[in-house]
Amino acid sequence: MSEIKKDNTEEKILNAAQAVFIQKGMDGSRMQEIADHAGINKALVHYYFRTKQKLYEAIFRKVFKQIFPKIETFILSDQPIEEKLTIFIENYIDVLLKNPYLPTFILKEINRDPEFLASVLKSQGIHPNQIFEMFEREMEDGKIRKMDPRELLVNLLSLSIFPFAAKPLMQLMLFENDKKAYKQFLQNRKTTVQEFVLNSILLKDK
Amino acid sequence: MSEIKKDNTEEKILNAAQAVFIQKGMDGSRMQEIADHAGINKALVHYYFRTKQKLYEAIFRKVFKQIFPKIETFILSDQPIEEKLTIFIENYIDVLLKNPYLPTFILKEINRDPEFLASVLKSQGIHPNQIFEMFEREMEDGKIRKMDPRELLVNLLSLSIFPFAAKPLMQLMLFENDKKAYKQFLQNRKTTVQEFVLNSILLKDK
């Protein structure tokens, strides 16, 4: 039964590596710590993934996928723009509520090695163009205010992601380090961000 | 002239340390690299700052100050809210244009050691309350839409900071890695963010 056992340890390593890398980043993580976290010998980690770099890359790809929720469905639907944005924001914030360390990890590591990021983006097939075209259609239909669609996307991402990335700072500055209060705040943003954006871009039909 | 020489090397070390730490973070930086960058012997770095941790803390405090522009002036002025927000956003984006690595560094390190952040915040005397009170006054005067003032501050920070923190990703996804184009994009945001926010929160007087 080599298959089952193999999958099992490989998975244990991946889980442990994700936990450690996400918290401490590539530089701050130790192979020994990953092994300990997986409850195995350090040499086993090398046996399965050869080098720290290779293991890290596997984790980065795995984690990176999670931060791009199924955007396609939200663009291709023929719901009104209000609904689309609602879905986008809620989807995003929900993903981050479940994986609050994702933004920090991604931001940290895209700066550490941007070239590697490029290869991941390429292999992942990210097409923001679809989103831009959708935005532009809505603008031409007079549904939303005219603006650079890239601005709109960046604004949506900023408003959704930043509060997670800056969590320790915001929690401390705005909520006296009350963890629950800040989590509730993030929850609420599913609606407040939506309102904030819609109020800004929606054109009332005359 | 021991004083002059001392100040000189100490400053050289601080500058070198800032450059290195900001790019590579605490874990990714090497004392040797800092010494090389300053053009001195590694032992000198220890002679002036004893440990890496102490040097890092000095840099963190120094850098942290820069990311909090003189907020006081912008709150205490009696200009209309439109002007205040304009000043806030322009001020912020200008600071970041000059120090584009700041956001990444801060976000990285506040997650690495949140307790240290707490001590820095305390010693720095950050009072978001002043800002909140100003926002609340504007709401009660019917100038801007009523909302949780913390939401508004977080939104402003998100929109201003995130595009810098996520620069490699955004530059790659939205501008085919065209550095100048992205810089221009960030420049433009001094006005587009302002419009975006004002459109959202400003109440037209009837």
Add this chain to the structure above:
DNA sequence: ATATGATTTAACCAATTGGTTAAAAATAGA
């Protein structure tokens, strides 16, 4: 000038760390 104290350097050290290796243990096939 030279004694004194501060600054700077080269050489060194101990601990950490990514990675290897050889042998042991587990597994599967005959």
Add this chain to the structure above:
DNA sequence: TCTATTTTTAACCAATTGGTTAAATCATAT
């Protein structure tokens, strides 16, 4: 059961790295 293969481990290694030390250089004051 016996053999071959895969999985796991303990021990080890070389390189890196933060930090120390003792000697050298420099500046200053007497």
